Amino acid sequence: MTAIAIGAVGGLVVPPGHGRVLDTEAQHVTFKVTGEHSRTASTFEVVVPPGFDVGAHAHGHSEELFYLLEGELDVLAFEPLVRTRDSWRAWESASGERAVRATPGTLILVPPGCPHAFANPTGAPARMLFQASPPPDHERYFEDLMEILADAGEGGEIDHAAVERLRVRYDIDQITPLRHGSGA
Secondary structure, X not given: OOOEEEOOOOEEEOOOOOOXXXXXXXXXXXXXXXOXXXXXXXXXXXXXXXXXXXXXXXXXXXXXXXXXXXXXXXXXXXXXXXXXXXXXXXXXXXXXXXXXXXXXXXXXEEOOOOOEEEEOOOOOOEEEEEEEEOOOHHHHHHHHHHHHHHHHOOOOOOOHHHHHHHHHHOOEEEOOOOEOOOOO
């Protein structure tokens, strides 16, 4: 990663366009801050292409923060009355919450154990800043997930068994399937 250390204690400045990039047809992730730089969180810039649906899931011990920079995403962050296994889009919480259309400036904070999801139902990519705590779990997860997504190719079939094994390894309860391409 190209970064500029500043100050007596060695802060970090990551210029626009810099960071380690992982790229597949399903997602484009730039590592901005890693466990090498921070004890509290890893930070990524993520481009979510049209048709990508991360699938509803919950982390056993990780906290996540999403901040939408460009585009639109459908998002949720709540425990539903009923966890359906095929899709999260019709979920509703006990207090009446439902998935919402996030626009630039929307922030989503997800504590450990909270089901959450995002999907890009539009025809244009969305870009978000994503932070996961503690590091470096999500860095390693992204590296492994991107290998699985790269194997699927453009609109190809994702190896859901491989994604499930990966998520179990990283303490993630996958509730609905991850999808990308026109079938999402």
